[in-house]
Amino acid sequence: MTAPxxxxxxxxxxxxxxxxxxxxxxxxxRLRGGAFSxxxxxxxxxxxxxxxxxPRFTMAGLNAPIGDALAASGGHRQCDVEARxxxxxxxxxxxxxxxLAGPRAFIDARxxxxxxxxxxxxxxxxxxxxxxxxxxxxxxxxxxxxxPSEQSGIEERTLxxxxxxxxxRVLSADLDGxxxxxxxxxxxxxxxxxxxxxxxxxxxxxxxxxxxxxxxMEILR
Numbered sequence: 370m371t372a373p374x375x376x377x378x379x380x381x382x383x384x385x386x387x388x389x390x391x392x393x394x395x396x397x398x399r400l401r402g403g404a405f406s407x408x409x410x411x412x413x414x415x416x417x418x419x420x421x422x423x424p425r426f427t428m429a430g431l432n433a434p435i436g437d438a439l440a441a442s443g444g445h446r447q448c449d450v451e452a453r454x455x456x457x458x459x460x461x462x463x464x465x466x467x468x469l470a471g472p473r474a475f476i477d478a479r480x481x482x483x484x485x486x487x488x489x490x491x492x493x494x495x496x497x498x499x500x501x502x503x504x505x506x507x508x509x510x511x512x513x514x515x516x517p518s519e520q521s522g523i524e525e526r527t528l529x530x531x532x533x534x535x536x537x538r539v540l541s542a543d544l545d546g547x548x549x550x551x552x553x554x555x556x557x558x559x560x561x562x563x564x565x566x567x568x569x570x571x572x573x574x575x576x577x578x579x580x581x582x583x584x585x586m587e588i589l590r
Contacts, residue, residue, distance in 0.1 A: 383566055384429035385558025386419050387500075388479035390470060390546040393419040396539050396555040397426075400566060407535045410542050410555055416479075416486045420495060428566055430498040430558035432464065433483045436584030442480075448573050448588045452502060455573075457512065460499050460588065469518055469548030489583045496565060496589045503557040504529060506571070506590040517550040526553045530560060565589055 381400040386393050392414040398407040413419045420429065434441035434449075441449065444461050452458045465476050487495070504513055507529040515522030530536050530553070539556045540549070564570040570589045577587035 436580035436586040500554040
């Protein structure tokens, strides 16, 4: 966190982290009061660098299951069950859907990296989000018309996020191996994390269960 200068309120640094072909797509932004200033996103090669970089995040969203990887892969966590039952979204399937940049053949390696990297202490500044659930929340709880990998869906999701000042800096980034739909995913993580910091975020389920090794298993939106 940036130190206050001349009595000014400190910045809060938030982030969003999404698995991509060459590692992890990371978007960051600074918050001060109502001001929101995103930075250009970047790809980092491993998750540890994504979550431990400088400046440290006050809170960051991660588009990957946190807690009980085996249950997550089978869709058996309570948050996964409720996502399917209430919203018709399967988190495991959603994260495996091919993007404009190509097939997500890398996803298993990225999810294994999550298991190897995260400790329960990381949940003090890291929360799980699901992009399509975030977009539905931004759309008043209603499903979107177009899929995220088609132009109509990209335009629809871009319009939903357009109220965030400076978000074009994220959505217009030109990064090798990153598709426009993945840029929208990481922007949705910023949208969600901003809500979490403002205490407006909603969790699924309302009362999260804990994994055997102590992680809260919940999806923030």
